[in-house]
Amino acid sequence: MARFADITGLLERQAIELPSWAFGNSGTRFKVFGTPGTPRTPFEKVRDAATVHEYTGLAPTVAIHIPWDTVDDYSLLSRTAHDHGIALGTVNSNTFQDDEYKFGSLTHTDPVIRRRAIDHHYACIDILSEIGARDLKIWLADGTNYPGQGDIRRRQDLLAESLRAIYDRLGPDQRLVLEYKLFEPAFYHTDVPDWGTSFAHVSALGDRAMVCLDTGHHAPGTNIEFIVAQLLRLGRLGSFDFNSRFYADDDLIVGAADPFQLFRILVEVVNGGGYGNPDVAFMLDQCHNIEAKIPGQIRSVLNVQEMTARALLLDRDALRAAQDSGDVLAASAVFMDAFYTDVRADLAAWRENRGLPGDPMAAFAASGYLDRIATDRVGGRQAGWGA
Numbered sequence: 190m191a192r193f194a195d196i197t198g199l200l201e202r203q204a205i206e207l208p209s210w211a212f213g214n215s216g217t218r219f220k221v222f223g224t225p226g227t228p229r230t231p232f233e234k235v236r237d238a239a240t241v242h243e244y245t246g247l248a249p250t251v252a253i254h255i256p257w258d259t260v261d262d263y264s265l266l267s268r269t270a271h272d273h274g275i276a277l278g279t280v281n282s283n284t285f286q287d288d289e290y291k292f293g294s295l296t297h298t299d300p301v302i303r304r305r306a307i308d309h310h311y312a313c314i315d316i317l318s319e320i321g322a323r324d325l326k327i328w329l330a331d332g333t334n335y336p337g338q339g340d341i342r343r344r345q346d347l348l349a350e351s352l353r354a355i356y357d358r359l360g361p362d363q364r365l366v367l368e369y370k371l372f373e374p375a376f377y378h379t380d381v382p383d384w385g386t387s388f389a390h391v392s393a394l395g396d397r398a399m400v401c402l403d404t405g406h407h408a409p410g411t412n413i414e415f416i417v418a419q420l421l422r423l424g425r426l427g428s429f430d431f432n433s434r435f436y437a438d439d440d441l442i443v444g445a446a447d448p449f450q451l452f453r454i455l456v457e458v459v460n461g462g463g464y465g466n467p468d469v470a471f472m473l474d475q476c477h478n479i480e481a482k483i484p485g486q487i488r489s490v491l492n493v494q495e496m497t498a499r500a501l502l503l504d505r506d507a508l509r510a511a512q513d514s515g516d517v518l519a520a521s522a523v524f525m526d527a528f529y530t531d532v533r534a535d536l537a538a539w540r541e542n543r544g545l546p547g548d549p550m551a552a553f554a555a556s557g558y559l560d561r562i563a564t565d566r567v568g569g570r571q572a573g574w575g576a
């Protein structure tokens with residue numbers, strides 16, 4: 190197996206984008222619990238995101254969501270991010286909270302509604318240009334609840350048309366990243382349910398259209414690392430939305446439900462040239478309903494870093510030799526050795542060498558930041574759902 194010293198250079202390349210909505214209050218349809226100190230403005234979300242980066246060195250960008258993060262002056266938001274040591278990243282569109290989108294947005298049969306949804310994406314592209322970021326991420330709530338409710342085939346055609354209009358509006362350095370989701374909020378069919386559908390659409394659009402893989406968006410038992418390998422092979426894995434799910438799209442802390450799955454995914458990312466590759470963005474898509482949000486994000490990026498380190502330590506030569514000689518047990522042993530390697534002490538030392546706290550969770554807890562924001566900020570708002 191590789192030694193930790195051999196991978197320290199590679200660890201430098203890790204960058205994980207945080208979702209602005211992780212810092213707002215969120216919950217289920219049953220209850221949204223408020224957290225003292227919740228950001229009241231996108232500026233405060235950006236400051237909280239910068240704090241995660243300050244303690245970990247792992248999260249240099251924060252994604253924004255429109256309209257949740259609407260501000261009068263995006264250059265000011267961008268400057269605020271820079272002043273705090275980070276940058277704004279992906280712009281997420283939102284066509285899922287307005288009444289007019291009840292029966293669809295980019296797939297709606299009414300051209301007026303489709304136009305409105307396309308115009309919303311144009312506005313997102315303008316913001317992208319203003320903040321100098323690259324990716325427009327589209328996740329659609331479009332779908333139907335009952336067989337017969339919509340014409341599945343026709344909706345695909347309308348989607349293709351709408352995506353074309355959006356794609357053609359992108360600048361030369363911008364990308365469209367299309368996320369898929371098997372279920373929810375539509376329960377019978379969603380219009381972009383799987384990687385194949387997303388791949389079909391982005392392939393038709395052009396080189397700057399990519400697939401976003403949200404780890405929580407698959408049926409139980411799906412071999413997600415296979416999808417990762419395939420999309421990398423096809424050159425269309427644009428980004429990850431990392432999170433954990435126990436039942437459905439929980440958006441819980443990445444690595445919490447199945448660290449081994451996260452390891453397997455990262456092994457394929459490394460194998461396929463997706464690690465340290467700016468074309469493959471690592472992002473979190475999480476909410477923290479009952480735990481403190483900033484340490485929740487710190488824990489999350491550390492989990493990704495830990496599993497990345499283990500994936501980088503995998504002895505690929507020994508694995509290949511075992512695979513080629515048909516030695517199933519040896520191959521499995523090599524693979525599991527890397528997974529079971531405890532890298533926590535090495536990572537702590539590595540951080541300290543870089544002037545970061547060896548234990549970011551403890552250092553943040555000792556900083557008093559949460560108490561300060563609880564006193565300073567009153568009346569925080571929800572992450573989304575009408576914010």
Ligand code: AOS
Binds near residue numbers: 210281370403438573
């Ligand atoms: C929804 O399930 C998706 O994961 C999206 O990425 C969504 O935009 C994000 O969760 C914020 O709502």
Ligand code: ZN
Binds near residue numbers: 328403430474
């Ligand atoms: Zn997502």
Ligand code: ZN
Binds near residue numbers: 370403406438474
């Ligand atoms: Zn999701």
